[in-house]
Amino acid sequence: MISVLAVMCAPWRQVVRNEGTDDDREIELEAFDPDQAEQIDLLAWYAFAMAVRKQEKPDREAQPFDRWIADLRLPDAGYGPREFWGARRDGELVATASAYLLEGESDQVALTSITVVPDRRRAGVGTAVLHLLLPLLEARGRTVVEGWDLPEDGPGRRWANAVGLRTAKSMVVQWLDTADVDPVAWEVSVPDGYRVVDWSGEVPDESVDSFARALTAMRDAPIGESGVVFPVWTVDLVRKSEAELRTSGIGRRGVLAVNEATGEVAALTLLDFYPTLPTWGVQRDTVVVPAERGRGLGLCVKARMLRWLREQRPEIDRVHTGTGSDNEHMIRINHLLGYRTTSVSVGVNAKISELRDRRVEVAGQETG
Numbered sequence: 200m201i202s203v204l205a206v207m208c209a210p211w212r213q214v215v216r217n218e219g220t221d222d223d224r225e226i227e228l229e230a231f232d233p234d235q236a237e238q239i240d241l242l243a244w245y246a247f248a249m250a251v252r253k254q255e256k257p258d259r260e261a262q263p264f265d266r267w268i269a270d271l272r273l274p275d276a277g278y279g280p281r282e283f284w285g286a287r288r289d290g291e292l293v294a295t296a297s298a299y300l301l302e303g304e305s306d307q308v309a310l311t312s313i314t315v316v317p318d319r320r321r322a323g324v325g326t327a328v329l330h331l332l333l334p335l336l337e338a339r340g341r342t343v344v345e346g347w348d349l350p351e352d353g354p355g356r357r358w359a360n361a362v363g364l365r366t367a368k369s370m371v372v373q374w375l376d377t378a379d380v381d382p383v384a385w386e387v388s389v390p391d392g393y394r395v396v397d398w399s400g401e402v403p404d405e406s407v408d409s410f411a412r413a414l415t416a417m418r419d420a421p422i423g424e425s426g427v428v429f430p431v432w433t434v435d436l437v438r439k440s441e442a443e444l445r446t447s448g449i450g451r452r453g454v455l456a457v458n459e460a461t462g463e464v465a466a467l468t469l470l471d472f473y474p475t476l477p478t479w480g481v482q483r484d485t486v487v488v489p490a491e492r493g494r495g496l497g498l499c500v501k502a503r504m505l506r507w508l509r510e511q512r513p514e515i516d517r518v519h520t521g522t523g524s525d526n527e528h529m530i531r532i533n534h535l536l537g538y539r540t541t542s543v544s545v546g547v548n549a550k551i552s553e554l555r556d557r558r559v560e561v562a563g564q565e566t567g
């Protein structure tokens with residue numbers, strides 16, 4: 200049984216209790232604000248994060264506190280506001296959760312992540328936290344819970360499927376280690392009838408209108424049964440997202456292929472640079488508008504980006520990208536450029552109402 204005992208105890212506090220965990224101990228869920236939290240709570244979250252990191256990435260060193268907190272305080276641009284919660288059992292921080300409240304066409308989705316500290320797993324904590332979160336997400340206008348980037352064969356996917364979140368999309372994760380690739384692979388000429396425009400930070404004014412139209416063609420990219428809908432981009436939305444990137448300290452580089460006859464953007468690719476990942480580039484959208492497909496423009500703009508990277512940002516030694524597993528063309532282009540596939544991750548989702556109904560049904564079977 201889940202009961203809400205107290206709400207809004209302090210500006211960033213909200214206490215909800217679950218009496219239904221396997222060992223019948225209370226789980227207390229409490230809102231957490233990394234910008235305002237007290238040092239003692241930040242240290243508890245840091246210890247939690249490092250315990251999880253040690254288990255999941257044993258070969259990696261612990262992150263220094265300062266870098267970890269900078270990372271936590273920097274929301275990813277373009278996903279809307281993010282909220283955090285901590286779950287305690289007998290005062291111990293046993294789980295953390297976060298949700299991005301997506302905006303625009305996807306404003307019914309809470310992009311949610313729940314993590315249980317390794318030595319408290321398989322005791323019902325993750326499930327309890329999910330069910331404590333549901334009413335809070337509904338109160339924020341959400342009807343769908345979605346989770347991304349779960350390793351295909353990891354505990355997250357198994358748990359999610361067990362508690363009623365279906366596998367909604369699959370992504371191939373690919374890395375390009377610049378030192379391992381012969382840059383000859385990036386010597387790709389521009390097809391006749393097109394010119395290439397590169398920019399940093401903001402799309403040039405003369406191209407932004409057709410850039411918005413071209414970016415809207417991302418709606419064709421296969422994303423399985425995700426509840427997320429790619430936006431219809433407008434110039435205002437492009438400028439707003441650029442401003443968000445600036446606020447988050449994220450650098451952006453873009454390469455456009457422009458059709459010389461029409462002056463329209465035919466293809467584009469975007470690469471982001473995060474202050475917390477100083478030697479990484481993060482590949483964002485690449486798209487060729489439908490009428491221009493099959494002419495090598497996707498390969499051309501991505502190759503141009505890599506040549507620029509090598510010349511202008513030699514400190515970047517890895518580029519990271521994720522592509523829908525059924526997006527054969529993009530995966531093939533990435534292989535031609537020297538990317539290697541490192542893993543497959545999945546996205547999961549469910550309607551909040553389905554999860555609640557299922558919980559009632561399972562509880563009914565247990566007691567009945």
Ligand SMILES: CC(C)(COP(=O)(O)OP(=O)(O)OC[C@H]1O[C@@H](n2cnc3c(N)ncnc32)[C@H](O)[C@@H]1OP(=O)(O)O)[C@@H](O)C(=O)NCCC(=O)NCCS
Pocket residue numbers: 311312313314315316319320321322323324325326327346347349353354355356357358359361362
């Ligand atoms: C996924 C995660 C949150 C699960 O938390 P948890 O408290 O261990 O999960 P629960 O005890 O509530 O598990 C409920 C059921 O899910 C299934 N399940 C959970 N973990 C599983 C695993 N590693 N392998 C197979 N099934 C699993 C089981 O059916 C389990 O019931 P059972 O223990 O009676 O068999 C935890 O493993 C975790 O933090 N993983 C890393 C972060 C992550 O992947 N989060 C995903 C959500 S965004």
